[in-house]
Amino acid sequence: MRESFIDHSGCRSEAVQPGSIRGLPTVGLAVLVVLVLLLTLHATAVAAADSNAGTGSPLLFILSFTAGIITISVAIIFGLTHWSHKQDRIQSMLPFCIRYLVESKNESEKIQAAATLGQSKDPGALLILVDVVNNEKASEALHDAAYAALQEMAHRYRKYSALIKDILTATAEKEHARIIELLIENFENQNRKYVQSAFVIGCEYMRLAHYSEARAWLQTARIRNRKTPLYVNQISQRIRSCSEQLFKEGDVLFKVGEYYEALERYALASHDMEINEKHRYLAHLRLAGVYCKLERYEDAYQETLLALQDHDETETSLEINKLLQQMRAEIGTTAEAQKERDRLATEISALVDNAMARLS
Secondary structure, three states: OOOEEEOOOOOEEEOOOOOEEOOEEHHHHHHHHHHHHHHHHHHHHHHHHHHHHOOOOHHHHHHHHHHHHHHHHHHHHHHHHHHHHHHHHHHHHHHHHHHHHHHOOOHHHHHHHHHHHOOOOOHHHHHHHHHHHOOOOOOHHHHHHHHHHHHHHHHHOHHHHHHHHHHHHHHHOOOHHHHHHHHHHHHOOOOOOOHHHHHHHHHHHHHOOOHHHHHHHHHHHHHHHHHOOOOOOHHHHHHHHHHHHHHHHHHHHHHOOOHHHHHHHHHHHHOOOOOOHHHHHHHHHHHHHHHHHOOOHHHHHHHHHHHHHHOOOOHHHHHHHHHHHHHHHOOOOOHHHHHHHHHHHHHHHHHHHHHHHHHO
16 A cells, blocks of 8 residues: 655655556566567577578578567666656655654654665665754654664665664664764765755754753754754754753853853853743853853943843843942042952852842
8 A cells, every 4th residue: 555645845755665666577587588688688699590501591580589579678778767766756755754743743743754765875864863863852653653664774875874774773772872973973074065964863852951062063953944944843942941951051160150161051051042031031141140150240231221121120130230330439549448359258168159049
């Protein structure tokens, strides 16, 4: 029974079954060619024998030989043409199968899409299947379908046959670092860069709890996804998860006084943020707090301004902002001015400690 998929225009595309060409099995075609070849050789041999014995005509020999060659040529052309049509149909279905595997909520559709992708010779399809076999949230049935599809692709796609086997081995042994190494080596050093490779690498870094590297790769995936739309919200969701983890790491570092390391985490988590106002506000508040601890008061002041713009609950930001304005105004060189700066620094530090404690 043939599987079918519905593309976004509402048209149905039939999936070509492996091992067949428009209803004609490839094995049967090969047998037909062999039979024609044997019959041609037999007829040619008979004609040649008759000709040598003087009972046949050289013309019959030539005609038999020519007819055989023409028949074999037609059979080969027929086979290659239909094989080419099959490959074209599979290639035309790839975008729809990939989208079904990424977007569909129907489990059976996702499994069918995975199976069809296994028939292709496409790096993008390979990467999508790698993502599925490493996705701990995928169902067992979908995981098995993607695994089987990769095994089938390894037989068909000689260019990546060894790579697929290495990835499946690393997957079985949960060697996420090895998977990252293989993907970077084979897909990130080429002229064409795939959305899927950056996305899968980012996900693998998340599994290793390396959220800084994960977020950087996912940001790369988001940029590529704008040029070649594939993922709907999967990238943003994972970037948000990385940001939350980086904020938590930064909070721990802040508590133990590792302010430079905390600043690094906060800056990474806040970079190109595309989430709700509350998170942006908290990001600016964290950055303002750590800048205060590092006595980078001008940077802290700018962050409080951004925090005031991003959130209605402005009390904490406003208090810190007012003290920072006073600090910026104290530019005197007298002992009294220095004493005032020290007082403001102590007050700012205490206010920041209270604000950061409430964030935890």
